[in-house]
Amino acid sequence: MTHDAPHLDTTTAHPARRYNYWLGGKDNFAADRASADAIERVFPHIRTAARENRAFLQRAVRILIAAGVRQFLDIGTGLPTADNTHEVAQQLAPDARVVYVDNDPLVMVHARALLTSSPEGRTAYIEADLREPARILGHPQLAGTLDLSKPVALMLVATLHFLSDDQQPYTAVKQLVDRLVPGSYLAATHATTDFxxxxxxxxxxxxxxDIIARDREQFTRFFTGLDLVEPGVEVITNWRPDPGVTMPPPEHVSMYGALARIPGITKPGDSR
Structure with a gap:
């Protein structure tokens, strides 16, 4: 993709806009709705899966804040809805900082307009792709917002399954993780057909x-060399569900999720 004048292609379905449609949003076009409806006809529970994926993100952010993390790199942001990463984080820690990354110009337009930071914290936005880790890591918006000498939570929520194996998703994740210090985290979810x-x-x-489903073993490979946080790799509804909440069965969400810590001597609290 080019990085000069953003081009908004409304004739081809985009995952972020399709996800927005499943969540009940209005920031989508006919091509997005047609693609979303075609998937829903085959997998009628897709809206449940979208909602539960969002809930996983929110639980993971709360856990990360409780662990002392104050910096987040959220790649594959999606269109703004309620309780985005920075909103959940800054509600608990107003000084939290978040860099959002997405490859859809519409996402970036809405993000800059709607995802406003708390006065104590900061948010920034990069139009880029997960397949471009060097561009993301070298971007001035990242350098001006996050301190990579301190722990960062890398959020890859419902993003990895849009990269086929020949697009080298494992390499991209490793390049990103390798730039993060011990005490940083990787949070991710991924579509699967295991259920x-x-x-x-x-x-x-x-x-x-365009969704590339992977099995549990293939998803777990993204966390190679990292320390998985309990309960490890799980279907997202079984990953630390909120007390008293009745969760849908695994076959209604068909997504794995996990959180893992980059090992080393640095402790999460050092990110303060």
Missing amino acids: LDAQTQAALVAQNN
Whole structure:
């Protein structure tokens, strides 16, 4: 992609706008809705999965704040809805800092307008792609917002499954993680067909959407060399659910999630 004048392509479905549609938002176009509806016909629980993915993000951010993390790099931001990363973080720690990254110009327009920081903290926005880790890490907006000598939480929520193996997602994640100091974290979720029957799996493949499902072992590979936080790799609804909340069954969400810490002598509280 080029990085000069942003080009908004409304004729091709974009994951962020499709996700917005599933969450009940209005920032989407006909192509996004058509793609979303086609997936929903094959997997009728997709809106539940979208909501539960969002809930995982919010739980993970609360846990990270409690662990002392105050810096977040959120790649694959998506269009703003309620309780974004910085809103959850800054409600608990007003000095938290967040850099949002997305490759959709519409996301960036809305993010700059709506994702306003607390006075004590800071938010910044980079139009880039997960496949461009060097561009993200070298971007002046990142350098002006986050201190990479202190722990950072790398958020890859519902992002990795848009990269096929030939786009080297494992390499991209490793390049990002390698720039983070001990005491940093990786939080991620990923679509899977592990819980779906053979007929639904075949229908999703035939639908030929842009989501690359991976199994539990393939998802776990993203955390190689990191210390998984309990309960480890789990379907997102079983990953530290809020007390008293009845969660949908795994086959209704079909997404794994996990949080892992970069090992070393630095403690999470050092990010203060």
